[in-house]
Amino acid sequence: MTDLTRPDALLSAVALPRQRSTVLAADTTIPVGLSPLGVALSPDGGRGYVANRGSDTISVIDTATDTVTATVATAGGPTLTVVSPDGTRVYVTLNDAGALGVVDTATNTLTATVAVGAGAVGVALSPDGARAYVTGQTANTLSVVDTATNTVTATVTTGPAPVGVAVTPDGARAYVCCVGDSAVRVVDTATNTVTGSFTAGDVPVIVAFSPDGTRAYVCNAGGNSVSVIDTATNTAVATVGVGTLPRFVAVSPDGTAAYTTDFTDNTVTVIDTATNTATGSIPVGNGPVGIAVTPAGNRLYVTDNTDNAVSVIALTLVPSQGTTAGGTIVTLRGHNLAGATAVRFGDTPATILADTATSVTVRTPAGSGAVPVTVTTPGGTAVFGTFHYLPAPLLTGITTNGGEPAMGPVTGGGTAVITGTNLAGATSVRFGSRTATIESATDTAVTVTIPAVPSPGPVPVTVITPGGSAGGLTFTYLDTPTVTGAGPASGSTGGGTDVTLTGDRLATTQEVAFDNAPAPFAVISDQMITATAPPHPAGDITVTVTTLGGSTTTTYTYLDAPAV
Secondary structure (H helix, E strand, C coil), rough: CCCCCCHHHHHHHCCCCCCEEECCCCCCCEEECCCCEEEECCCCCCCEEEECCCCCCEEEEEECCCCEEEEEEEECEEEEECCCCCCCEEEEECCCEEEEEECCCCCCEEEEECCCCCCCEEEEEEECCCCCEEEEECCEEEEEECCCCCCEEEEEHHHHCCEEEEEEECEEEEEEEEECCEEEEEEEECCCCEEEEEECCCCEEEEEEEECEEEEEEEEEECCEEEEEEECEEEEEEEEECCCCCEEEEEEECCCEEEEEEECCEEEEEEEEECCCCEEEEECCCEEEEECCCCCCCCEEECCCCCCCEEEEHHHHHHHECCCCCCCCEEEECCCCCCCCCCEEEEEEEEEEECCCCEEECCCCCCCEEEEEEEEEECEEEEEEEEECCCEEEEEEEEECEEEECECCCCCEEEEEEEEECCCCEEEEEEEEEEEEEECCCCCEEEEECCCCCCCCCEEEEEEEECEEEEEEHHHHHEEEEEEEECCCCCEEECCCCCEEEEEECCEEEEEEHHHHHHHHCEEEECCCEECCCCCCCCCEEEEEEECEEEEEEEEEECCCCCC
């Protein structure tokens, strides 16, 4: 299980996000306070409330203008927020203070703080807003707060290190994500007792429910996945791979999509809940953490922790780019879409795959450039945005670790640089069936961390971009070398002894070191290399042979010259 070490509950054990120079896909970027984490929207979608842990404030966003209209001082390390069903109050966890803050939305002032468990992180409300449920990551508790009196009425002992909490739409149960043992506890809200638990994935941090409560979506930060849970049986019915280090999950109001913030990749992954598959990713700012969907389901608000900003993403057309060959599956969201008779990309009709009152899913036709997308229903025609056709990628070469051949150990590690054209915006790189972690991508090169594989041998390398996929390159995984003997096994302290090292898988030897001192060497065959021992004081030392497949060692003894 991934070890959680960093002080911010939602940022524990993560590397810094990868910095990107590409233009964001966000329609608007809103500057907020320092190190924003959670974001929540008012029931009417008119206001957004962002917890800025680094500046101990809450930024209030007018979603009509996407500007900050007020800043609320909180102190205590604000972490996650939730808005009451009537929109009159915002509840914010104060992690450093072990408290729950209460904000009056009419005056944008902090009117109360309620002491809860140490390390307060997650907060959720009952459907009627009468109770708030707050996780204490340090205290290993779930505090139940009466929102009429702002008092704790019950404390539930959970598993180790609870973080995320969500209440079922009927209010009967609360699900608590415990990162300490990678289990989700189920709490009966009538008795405030833990009635069960289940394992989702590695390091479950946040959970969200479908509108009808039949599915729970658990964001697994350690497993780079979302577990889809049948809430009738509390068993996983699917596991969806998402981006690297997902921190948060949110579900659309109509239940057709789920979204995760992928902290390391600086993206939002879009999940089709009908098929339980990831249909694409949306670039956002650096270090995305919190995410909220508007009540209309047409926009996302994402906190960019590293940029001290919030990205606003229109969901009317997702994805908004694809291959010139056509065939991209695109979902258009809006209202009054039932009975759509035509969807056109420019002047070319798309194939309608599904149609509801709030969404239309289509397969794009072939095209080029940027084209308007229109939807026609019996009520008329409307423009839903612009779709960008992108040329397919082409691969020309691959090197590792600064220019070495395309080979490496089965354990993975190190970097590979894949060159070609039309590679900007690469969404996935695969070595055989294994997914590599993308470190950076430009139009001509993608740099990745090489994944591990179960066995040696050549595998195809594939790069996927919004413009399509490209292959034609091969990476060869190598077994670890072995050295079975050294002859002679000893020599003079003055050096100069020619030593023959025998073993197996030695053809790609990169270095021979006598007690960490590099020695001149020559590869004779896959089973033999020769090296010249450098000077060294008398004694037994370790000889290390490093190949593209890894390292192995043997022993050698330095002897003093005879003396009278």
